[in-house]
Amino acid sequence: MRSGIRLGVDVGKARIGVARSDPHGMLATPVETVPRAADGRADMMRIAEIAAEHEAFEAVVGLPLNLRGERTLSTENAEQFAHRLAAHLARTGVSVRLVDERLSTVSAQGQLRAAGKRTKQSRTIIDQAAAVVILQHALDIERSSGAAPGYAADATPTGTGEATE
Structure with a gap:
């Protein structure tokens, strides 16, 4: 397991949820x-x-595939965002990876409901909660496999990679 702080990023049309890991x-x-x-x-x-601020070495962007693992318009949006983010962060030494995030928002909504939060109350934090789900999934993959999760985002909007999950 690589040490260091990672950011989790849930890309939405109106908002972007951000989470962080502990240094371990x-x-x-x-x-x-x-x-x-x-x-x-x-x-x-x-x-x-x-x-x-958090001295992160990596950002993990959720890649929303449909339940069959196929790409959607949201997939293209998140991937383009990840490539732009990789280009923006390249000078800082922070790398960007894309990780399958199927059902992260649904999972986050369920967790918030279980905590007694109604949908209207949770709109301001649902994106953060989805980013937590994405990042925790990535951390769990890395811990179990010993390899970085997903695939690296190129620092160009046209760059593509292949998922390694």
């Missing part, structure tokens, strides 16, 4: 919900600030 890669916790920027810059800058 054992536990993911929520950090912040970042508004999605129309210009595509302010959100990248804020995530870079969060990475610097």
Whole structure:
């Protein structure tokens, strides 16, 4: 298991949930919900600030595939975001990986309901909770396999990779 803090990123159309791990890669916790920027810059800058604040070495972006493992419009959106984020973070030394995140939002909603939160109450934190689910999944994969989860995002919007899960 690699040591160091990782960020988990749940990309939505309006908001981006961010979570972080502890330095030992054992536990993911929520950090912040970042508004999605129309210009595509302010959100990248804020995530870079969060990475610097927490001294993260990696960001794990959820790749939303459908239940059959097929790509969707949301998949393309998240992948393009991850490539832009990789380009933005390249100068800081923070790498970006894409990890299968099927049902992360559904899982996060279920956990919040179990904690007594109604949907309207949880809208501000659902994205963070989904980022926690994504990051915890990635940490668990790495701990069990000994290899980094998912695949590296290229620092170009047209770059693609293959999932290794």
